[in-house]
Amino acid sequence: MPAIAVSTTINDDTVEFLCQPDETLLDVLRNRLGLMGAKEGCGTGDCGACSAIVDGRVVCSCLVLGAEAEGRTIETIEGMANGNELHPLQRKFIEHAALQCGICTPGFLMAAKALLEVNPDPTETEIRFWLAGNLCRCTGYDKIVRAVQDAAAEMRGETA
Known part of the structure; x- marks a missing residue:
């Protein structure tokens, strides 16, 4: 061909x-x-x-x-990263231990990035809906959802 x-x-x-x-x-x-x-x-x-x-x-x-x-x-x-500076989502995945083997992590990060670009203040339900196309067999979804929530808050300028 x-x-x-x-x-x-x-x-x-x-x-x-x-x-x-x-x-x-x-x-x-x-x-x-x-x-x-x-x-x-x-x-x-x-x-x-x-x-x-x-x-x-x-x-x-x-x-x-x-x-x-x-x-x-x-x-x-x-x-996703800006030179040597990780994207907030990447940092929060590390901080929340929202990854283990790493196979699914890039897909989750890309889906979460796309979500936050259209909805910077998603509910937990909206996050779970947007990430539903990604499967994780190691980490569990709660850590991933918490990492996205934390990154969204940081990106909105909210501090803990």
């Missing part, structure tokens, strides 16, 4: 790559671009480990074709 040329923006950088018509965005991110943060947990869009933000919406990158990235804006976990 002939390769498809794709031009896109990933983590604020213009990126061009070639991919096969049947190659997923997850495969492109990991195997062609070296962005290893998104993980393949299931390959069917059920676990959220491969979550990325495409044009402001959380997607399972295992269900999106690489060619569909053409002209889009993509955010991955690699673009």
